[in-house]
Amino acid sequence: MTAPEANTAPSDVQREAPAAAPPAQRELGGGFMLICQIVLGVALLLAWQGASGRLVDSFFISSPIDVGERLFGWIVDGSLFLHIWATVYATMMGFIVGSVVGVVLGIWLGVSPFASRLLNPYLNALNALPKVALAPLFVLWFGLGIESKIALAAVLVLFLVFLNTYAGVREVDQDLIDGARLMRASRTQVITKVIIPSAMSWMFAGLKISVPYALIGAVLGEMIAANRGLGYLVQFSGSQFDTAGVFAVLIVIALLAVGLNYLVEIVQYRMQRWRIVGR
Amino acid sequence: MIDLRHVSKTFRKQAELVDAVRDINLTIERREIVAIIGPSGCGKSTLLNMIAGLYAPTKGAIVYKGVPVSDVNTDVGYMTQKDNLLPWRTVRDNIAFPLELAGISKAERAARADQVIKHVGLDGFEHRYPHELSGGMRKRACLARMMLYGSETALLDEPFAALDAQLKLAMHDLLLKLAAETGQTVVLVTHDLMEAVTLADRVLVCTRRPATVALEQKIDLKRPRDVLNVRFTKEFKDLYDSLWERLRVEYHEERV
Secondary structure, eight states: OHHHHHHHHHHHHHOOGGGGSOHHHHSTTHHHHHHHHHHHHHHHHHHHHHHBTTTBOHHHHOOHHHHHHHHHHHHHHTHHHHHHHHHHHHHHHHHHHHHHHHHHHHHHHHHOHHHHHHHHHHHHHHHHSOGGGGHHHHHHHHOSSHHHHHHHHHHHHHHHHHHHHHHHHHHSOHHHHHHHHHTTOOHHHIIIIIIHHHHHHHHHHHHHHHHHHHHHHHHHHHHHSOSSSHHHHHHHHHHTTOHHHHHHHHHHHHHHHHHHHHHHHHHHHHHHHHTTTOO | OEEEEEEEEEEEETTEEEEEEEEEEEEEOTTOEEEEEOSTTSSHHHHHHHHTTSSOOSEEEEEETTEEOOSOOTTEEEEOSSOOOOTTSOHHHHHTHHHHHTTOOHHHHHHHHHHHHHHTTOTTOTTOOGGGSOHHHHHHHHHHHHHHHTOSEEEEESTTTTSOHHHHHHHHHHHHHHHHHHTOEEEEEESOHHHHHHHOSEEEEEOSSSBOEEEEEEOOOOSSOOTTTGGGSHHHHHHHHHHHHHHHHHHHHHHO
8 A cells, every 4th residue: 555655755855846736726727627626515504504404314413503503502612622732732743753654664674684574474463453453552542632643544544654664765875875884984974974864865754644643543542442632522422323513523533634734745845845855 | 806607597487497608607706897788587697686786697706806706795886777766866866875775974965976977967956856857867876876886897777778879979978987987897798899899898799698798809909998989980890890890700609
């Protein structure tokens, strides 16, 4: 799943100029398309509102007005922000922990043929395991608090970042390494001055694709056992047969995911400008 | 200074063994410029890789200044057909790379790099990245880096193969000038006979794979050589023709 994305990534980050224009405005008639998109959205909301209670039992699909009321109620009493913060915090911490461990592990195994061959079957088994199945274990280890959500998010991130970093390190041109060694580079210098910069675009590709997975890990962790967070809230609303609540949380999660993706794009754009990921 | 003693190299290619180099004996003197020429894919590059210590001979030994080469040979500068510039570094940072590895201060690095940059005619391009340079400029950057590293031996593996004729001449001129200034020993692998005779003190003709030395020819054209005009002299033509005769046999055998 990660391999094709990782393959295209280095060429993605190479491009410089086209990234300057935000994607939405790149096509001609961006303004017209935006209007069409808004019209479609309003039409869907109207259809939803119209169908609710008439065509379909509102128990199943609620209605935009009910969902809006629920959201408004949570915003007014402030409880929504508590849950959002819990999820965002778990996502961020999980992302940070997972990416640090993934990068370190990827570099280490990438430069150590012995370790990589030794650990290969175990890493394959761990990678094949649906990481979500580890959630009960993390609850046992880290309790019901935020730590178990961070752990689940971190594990999802870790493998993606690790695989990309590892692939990037293995991709490093052997001639560049030989060239540096012929110029009296120490092993540490080869790693810091040749291997890491060369694998940088792969690492960033891994980091980029793992951001949504951090959110998935945090939300899933909250759904399994928690007393706060958006995952908890969607789970709780569902168990109360509160369809409007479920939809309200889904909207918030979707907005959060879009926001995170936007953040990643901004960071990537900056990286290209600073030529950190240049080739 | 460089002694190859009964050097053979065999590669394992899946099940079969491929002899790349067989029983080469060769002594290269200090400050000598030796050109090794032969049909492409005959194991010439393998020879350079072994002198650089990147891999060990299967049989025999390579002795560099009296010491057998057993690990990466850091006394040589190695310039391959592919320029091994680091793509994320500017020209100046690439050229100063060996100084950076040696732990020399940033200011001194910049000063010394700028000096050689001027010397190879790359001034004005210090802050460009390798992909923004032409092929000839990249070669010059490689030469400058090798100068700054200050290796006593330069191994050149078809360094100018991809350049057009005019550029090649300019690079030949630069190379001879630098070699004379620094007193470098140069081992040049090429399949361009004109280049070999123009630059070298001695030309070795290799057989097709497994490579072994078929013929050795001293090139006693006087130095400093005018790389543009030396090829029109009678001595040059005689040397060129006799070498070409031998090469023709090698290429002919290859085709059959």
